[in-house]
Amino acid sequence: MKQVIIATKNAGKAREFQELLTKKGVEVKSLLDFPNCPDVEETGNTFAENAILKAEAMAHYFQTIVIADDSGLAIDALHGRPGVYSARYAGEEKDDQKNIAKVLEELKGVPFEKRTARFHCALAVAAPGRRTTVVEATCEGYITEAPKGENGFGYDPIFFVPQKGKTMAELSKEEKNQISHRAKALAKLEKQWDEIMNGKE
Numbered sequence: 001m002k003q004v005i006i007a008t009k010n011a012g013k014a015r016e017f018q019e020l021l022t023k024k025g026v027e028v029k030s031l032l033d034f035p036n037c038p039d040v041e042e043t044g045n046t047f048a049e050n051a052i053l054k055a056e057a058m059a060h061y062f063q064t065i066v067i068a069d070d071s072g073l074a075i076d077a078l079h080g081r082p083g084v085y086s087a088r089y090a091g092e093e094k095d096d097q098k099n100i101a102k103v104l105e106e107l108k109g110v111p112f113e114k115r116t117a118r119f120h121c122a123l124a125v126a127a128p129g130r131r132t133t134v135v136e137a138t139c140e141g142y143i144t145e146a147p148k149g150e151n152g153f154g155y156d157p158i159f160f161v162p163q164k165g166k167t168m169a170e171l172s173k174e175e176k177n178q179i180s181h182r183a184k185a186l187a188k189l190e191k192q193w194d195e196i197m198n199g200k201e
């Protein structure tokens with residue numbers, strides 16, 4: 001089976017790429033399969049910049065084509081925060097529960113209609129000697145007042161998806177993979193897919 005390397009150490013993301021790409025008959029590897037690979041500092045100001053940093057560093061390291069995902073949550077009432085700092089919003093330990101608690105605390109007293117937010121996903125495709133390409137997509141919703149649901153990862157339990165009437169964490173994986181920022185961004189790589197899969201092994 002053909003393989004593709006996703007430059008992520010996030011188990012939730014890696015699982016979703018697996019779900020989204022097995023339909024295509026692709027075996028997904030993530031950085032969790034390569035425990036010795038270096039860490040890449042996310043020093044960019046945008047999701048796209050960080051996705052490019054991660055993809056190019058790992059394409060260089062593995063000498064093959066790599067896809068990186070940089071994503072996060074932008075909340076209007078918080079002027080776009082946590083944004084590119086989503087993973088470390090409540091501290092370096094990247095604790096989803098603490099991040100959620102911090103967001104809910106900051107939104108205390110903000111009425112539902114003003115709790116608009118969106119998930120962003122930037123995907124960068126990099127390969128040695130090639131120009132990196134980036135695609136981006138978003139998924140619109142509202143921040144709830146309390147976590148609900150057990151599925152997904154990250155901020156999913158507090159992200160209400162209006163067209164489903166549920167939080168992202170209450171959706172099945174199939175439902176999330178129909179509407180998520182990640183699924184929509186991946187769909188934008190469709191035209192490039194043959195090229196991605198035929199990259200140097």
Ligand SMILES: O=c1nc[nH]c2c1ncn2[C@H]1C[C@H](O)[C@@H](COP(=O)(O)OP(=O)(O)OP(=O)(O)O)O1
Nearest residue numbers: 008009010069070071072073086087153154155156
């Ligand atoms: O579908 C999602 N559902 C819920 N939360 C999500 C989602 N997508 C991103 N997020 C949150 C998780 C984390 O707080 C941040 C990503 O940060 P981001 O730097 O891209 O990932 P990361 O550091 O966990 O792993 P890595 O950089 O190795 O890919 O946004």
Ligand SMILES: [Mg+2]
Nearest residue numbers: 010042070087
């Ligand atoms: Mg990260």
